[in-house]
Amino acid sequence: MGFGHTAGMFAEDGAVEIDQVVERFGMSKGQFAETVGLAPETLRRTSRLTAAKxxxxxxxxxxxxxxxxxxxxxxxxxxxxxxxxxxxxxxGRTAESLVKDGKATAVRDYLDHLAMGGFA
Structure with a gap:
């Protein structure tokens, strides 16, 4: 996937290795699901975990x-x-809140702005 700090979090086919991710962050699957705005069952059922969304x-x-x-x-x-x-x-919203609302691009643009020397 090309994210320097995410080695081991993605399978060769590009799919997220959820067990690796939750272990790396020290979270349960339920906590992780909450963090990304998904129902906990989503991460327990292969068909839902591998869904594009x-x-x-x-x-x-x-x-x-x-x-x-x-x-x-x-x-x-x-x-x-x-x-x-x-x-x-x-x-005052968090990145988590914004991503849950489908605004990840806005967060990435904001971080790019800061990285380029912009002000918060």
Whole structure:
């Protein structure tokens, strides 16, 4: 997938390796499902886990985590930022809230803006 910090989180076919992901972040599948705005059953049933919409949502979250891992101080700190840090440019909403609403592109654009020296 090309995200430097996500080695081992994707199978050769590009599908998310959910067991690797939850272990890496120290979360249960239920906690992880909540983080990406999915029902817990979604991650327990192969047919739902491999659905394009599910894979896209998880990939969006992992891409955002990968982008901020360096300045956050690690993956777990990046996940904490993703889940809890209010973003002033989005009215105090968190990245998690925005991704759940299908606004991952806006979060990525915001992070690109910051990376280019823009202000929050």
């Amino acid at each position: 599910t894979q896209a949502r998880i990939t969006e979250m992992l891409e955002i985590i990968a982008r901020i891992t360096g300045w956050a101080g690690g993956e777990k700190q990046a996940m904490a930022w993703y889940r809890a840090e209010p973003i002033p440019a989005f009215g």
